[in-house]
Amino acid sequence: MALVLGIESSCDETAAALVTTDRQILAQRIASQDEAHAPYGGVVPEIAARAHAERLAPMIEAVMADAGKDFSDLDAIAATAGPGLIGGVMVGLVSAKALAMAAGKPLLAINHLEGHALSPRLADPALEFPYALLLVSGGHCQILMVEGVGQYRRLATTIDDALGEAFDKTAKILGLGYPGGPAVEKLALEGDPAAVPLPRPLVGSGEPHFSFAGLKSAVLRAKESEQHADADIAASFQQAAVDCLVDRLAIALGKSDLPKALVVAGGVAANQRIRSELEKFAAERSMRFVAPPMALCTDNAAMIGWAGCERLHMGQDDPLDFRARPRWPLDPKAEPVRGAGYKA
Numbered sequence: 411m412a413l414v415l416g417i418e419s420s421c422d423e424t425a426a427a428l429v430t431t432d433r434q435i436l437a438q439r440i441a442s443q444d445e446a447h448a449p450y451g452g453v454v455p456e457i458a459a460r461a462h463a464e465r466l467a468p469m470i471e472a473v474m475a476d477a478g479k480d481f482s483d484l485d486a487i488a489a490t491a492g493p494g495l496i497g498g499v500m501v502g503l504v505s506a507k508a509l510a511m512a513a514g515k516p517l518l519a520i521n522h523l524e525g526h527a528l529s530p531r532l533a534d535p536a537l538e539f540p541y542a543l544l545l546v547s548g549g550h551c552q553i554l555m556v557e558g559v560g561q562y563r564r565l566a567t568t569i570d571d572a573l574g575e576a577f578d579k580t581a582k583i584l585g586l587g588y589p590g591g592p593a594v595e596k597l598a599l600e601g602d603p604a605a606v607p608l609p610r611p612l613v614g615s616g617e618p619h620f621s622f623a624g625l626k627s628a629v630l631r632a633k634e635s636e637q638h639a640d641a642d643i644a645a646s647f648q649q650a651a652v653d654c655l656v657d658r659l660a661i662a663l664g665k666s667d668l669p670k671a672l673v674v675a676g677g678v679a680a681n682q683r684i685r686s687e688l689e690k691f692a693a694e695r696s697m698r699f700v701a702p703p704m705a706l707c708t709d710n711a712a713m714i715g716w717a718g719c720e721r722l723h724m725g726q727d728d729p730l731d732f733r734a735r736p737r738w739p740l741d742p743k744a745e746p747v748r749g750a751g752y753k754a
Contacts, residue, residue: 412485412722415509416715417470419462419502420494420522421548422446422453423708426466426473429715431723433532437476438712441465444589451582459497466505481513486727488718491519492735493549499734507730516727518718522709523740526675527556528720529706529713537700540669544659544688547676548574551620553662554740555669559720564741565662566618573651574678576622580629580647584640594644595681601645606638608650610657618662619747625650652687659691671698680707 411432418425427438443461447453474480489506492499503519510517526545531537540557551573553566571579574591581590586597608628611621625647632643659672672692678684685701692699706713721727 412719413479413483414518414715414718414722415470415473415484415487416520416711416713416718417466417487417489417502417506418522418525418709418711418714419466419498420490420492421498421709422458422461423710424462424465424469425709425711425714426470427711427715428473428477428479429532429712429719431719433535433716435532435712435715436479437473438710439469439473439476440710441469448588451588452578453495455495455497458495459501462498462501466501470505470509481509481515484513484515486510486516486518486718486722487513488518488520488714488721490522490525490714491728491732492522492738494522494736496734496736499736503732503734507732511730516722517730517732518721518726519728519732520714520717520721521738521740522714523550523738524560524562525713525717527554527562527740528559528717529675530673530700530702531720532713532716533702533706534700537671537673541671541673541700542663542669542697544655544672544674544679545676546573546655546674546678546684548572548578548678550676551622552740553618553659556673559724562740564739564744566620566658567744567747568620568622569747570621570623571626573620573622573655574676576626576647576651577678579626580644583630583633584644591678591681594648595683597641598645598648598683601639601641601643603645603649605642606632606646608632608646610650610653613654613657616661618658620654620658622651622654625654648681648683652684655684656687656691659688663695668695668697671700673700675702675707677708680704
């Protein structure tokens with residue numbers, strides 16, 4: 411059994427965790443920055459980086475104390491090295507490098523998206539490669555085939571905005587505050603999902619990619635019209651998002667042999683309505699549906715530590731001069747998508 415310290419600082423969650431190769435989370439702590447960013451309706455990179463720098467070192471010390479471990483007990487140190495807000499990523503990665511050098515331990519520079527992609531395997535020992543992955547978060551919306559550690563084949567991506575970003579924007583339009591996803595989901599329970607005629611971008615187009623910019627604009631127009639209750643707008647938006655996800659999955663997976671499991675990961679995977687519809691989608695195709703526990707959906711260090719465990723098991727590590735990356739696609743060989751710019 412190997413013990414890995416995981417560090418996560420890619421956005422607005424400062425996190426540290428101790429994870430073992432036999433799937434134990436010995437200790438973990440997460441410090442949210444929601445209160446600091448709430449007045450701005452979204453994450454302010456400079457505020458996030460400053461908060462990471464202030465909180466990370468004490469948090470790592472606390473996690474080690476919680477587990478009763480010393481740095482000499484570690485087998486490796488894993489940290490998010492990208493993609494993400496570069497200031498925050500650098501705080502975590504530089505801290506990991508310093509600890510690795512001081513303790514004489516291997517460094518594992520982890521792709522944040524790989525952390526999400528592999529996190530279901532931390533909670534579900536029965537989940538084997540390959541599996542289909544719907545990765546939905548504030549910064550990413552992709553469909554991938556996960557064929558092994560470090561082996562990812564992208565089937566679809568967003569050409570503009572990610573679904574998590576659309577949830578946050580909808581929450582801001584409706585005056586629900588930040589973070590927006592949980593607030594929109596809660597309000598949607600009170601509304602009629604068929605009350606507001608919102609678009610389903612790219613549905614029926616025959617291509618597997620996502621687009622949510624037009625849906626955000628339609629939500630704004632619905633709010634400005636003053637013809638609909640906020641709960642109905644929230645419910646209709648959420649239903650439109652679900653319809654887009656299911657349609658895109660059907661097209662993307664219809665082009666290849668279906669794997670045994672459909673996995674959803676990322677912050678938006680905490681949405682119960684989305685989970686329910688995806689579970690139904692998988693059952694109709696005789697696929698097992700797998701979603702990590704809620705605590706592993708949003709950004710956390712346990713998933714980074716677990717990705718480190720997976721890579722350490724394969725004999726991998728990284729040099730101390732590994733550079734932080736604001737963008738880092740899981741499938742660098744994937745062809746560019748029209749209009750997507752630098753989207754991974």
